[in-house]
Amino acid sequence: MKLLDLRSDTLTRPTRPMLQAMMDAQVGDDVFGEDPSVRHLEERAADMFGKQEALFCASGTMANQIAIQLHTSPGNEVVCEANSHVYLYEGGGIGKNAGCSVRLVTGRQGLMDALGVEMAIRPDDPHFPSTSLVCLEHTSNKGGGTCYPLDTMRQIRQVAQGRGLAMHLDGARVFNAMTATGQGAKGVGELFDTMTFCLSKGLGCPVGSLLLGSGEAMHRARRIRKAMGGGMRQAGYLAAAGTYALDHHMERLAHDHENAKILAEKLLDYPGVAGVWPPETNIVVLVLANGVDESAFLQRLKDAGLWGLRFGPGLVRLVCHLDVSAQDIRAWRA
């Protein structure tokens, strides 16, 4: 029996053609600004989303943390969803790197609305921290790969703009969101001052994320990246994987979404499962029946060929990705 490792879409290994593209890359010292492959990827990423410039970063976490520092000063406050990655999974980076507090909005499946954001923004009163940034996550990981409707993002943008706040998008899986919703890259990009996307998730690269924004913001971002130890030398080998992925791995994201739907259906009646969140993209979340022990369930599922991850009390996550084919998913029998 084949064991399908669905713990995360970050587990993928580069394909042979991707490795070949990496081997063939033209490289230079990127801290000197002399790596043509990094420059090429940065220009392409910026163009795609209608931004002036981009910065190649070691990880999505680093790209988000740089963005937060760009838009804040110590003592400011960041508004984000209660389960957002920037708050929950970046090692307390908002406090540590930016010296900011966080105001959490409880969203629906990880998604906030304009009213929730508006209520979280502090009044201009010296007692309070000064709100300076609103962060969205699209798709929302903890929401189960959910996507913001364009209208909701626009309404949040209006609120933020009206209060003079910057907007940042954690777009680690923004290509999944665009694939599922049909949203265009420029239509998403124009709503945010800065945004990130990850190469190392559904796109199947070993390393790398892009931060996008204005020329002025990316100039400052380059300095912040350096201070965080994120200046990389012959990073073109990694950037070449990114360019390869943008050329060859974008269209196949729809297959991951299709696989997630098939898997969700197969697991509806699986013993111990009380429900499945309907997958919008590549993430399947199982809700365990009352009293079912998560570790024992995960072991039983693994013995049956599916390797998942605990995703919170009574929840298990399975993520479809490049290394798991439609045939693998179709062939799986409980």
Ligand SMILES: Cc1ncc(COP(=O)(O)O)c(C=O)c1O
């Ligand atoms: C929504 C979201 N944002 C950011 C990240 C951070 O990416 P990285 O693991 O490259 O730091 C992740 C990683 O899983 C994520 O799911």
